[in-house]
Structures are given as structure tokens and as C-alpha cells.
Amino acid sequence: MIDGVRRVLVGYSGGEEPNPTYQNIKDATESVLVEFDPSMITYEKILDEWSAQHYPYYPSGTQYRSAIFYNSEEQRAAAVEKVDEMKSKTDKTVYVDIEAVSAFYRAEEYHQDFLNKQRAASRG
Numbered sequence: 001m002i003d004g005v006r007r008v009l010v011g012y013s014g015g016e017e018p019n020p021t022y023q024n025i026k027d028a029t030e031s032v033l034v035e036f037d038p039s040m041i042t043y044e045k046i047l048d049e050w051s052a053q054h055y056p057y058y059p060s061g062t063q064y065r066s067a068i069f070y071n072s073e074e075q076r077a078a079a080v081e082k083v084d085e086m087k088s089k090t091d092k093t094v095y096v097d098i099e100a101v102s103a104f105y106r107a108e109e110y111h112q113d114f115l116n117k118q119r120a121a122s123r124g
Contacts (some may be wrong), residue, residue, distance in 0.1 A: 004041025067097040
């Protein structure tokens with residue numbers, strides 16, 4: 001985990017219908033909640049990490065769309081700046097929605113810490 005990141009949860013955000021699940025996603029988007037210590041890592045650094053690992057160059061439906069959810073005007077401005085930076089580095093269309101956080105619904109347990117679970121399973 002990145003220094004300053006306290007916890008990462010997989011879940012569903014961005015919809016208006018309550019209680020989405022993987023089997024019934026409704027109008028939500030699969031998402032990640034990142035809890036961090038702002039004295040150790042900035043929101044901008046988290047956006048840098050996200051953009052370095054993300055491929056936002058094709059449109060998707062609601063479930064898999066690319067989105068940044070923000071909690072404050074400062075975070076919104078940082079998200080807009082990051083997406084503008086991504087756009088300036090390519091001729092491709094960048095598909096990233098930027099929205100205020102509404103509700104976050106934690107995903108089922110089998111989705112949490114997925115990569116570590118897969119590594120452990122492959123070691124048998």
C-alpha cells in the first residue's frame with residue numbers, strides 16, 4: 001500500500017438507487033474508496049497514482065465507467081486539473097466523469113483485497 005493511504009475499499013457509487021450489489025448493480029458504478037492521511041499524502045498524489053494505472057480512452061456503460069468522485073471543491077478542482085493534464089498528453093478522447101460523492105456502498109467481501117487473494121490462491 002502507498003504510504004499515507006489508510007484503507008482501500010471496493011464498492012459502488014454514483015447511482016441514485018440504494019443498495020447496489022455486483023449481481024444487481026442498478027445505476028451505480030464500480031468504484032474504490034481511498035481513505036488517506038492528508039498529512040502524509042495529498043489528494044493530488046493519489047490522482048497521480050490513479051492516472052498512472054488507468055486507461056480512460058474508451059467509453060463504458062455506467063457499471064464500468066471511469067469516474068473521479070470528490071468530497072470538496074478543492075478535490076473537484078484537482079480532479080479537473082488531472083483530467084485536463086491527461087487530455088493534454090494524448091490525441092485520444094479521455095472519458096472520465098467528475099462527480100460529487102453521494103453514497104458509497106461497500107462491495108461484497110470477495111471483491112475486497114482482490115489482488116492479494118488471487119496471489120494467495122495461485123500459490124496454493
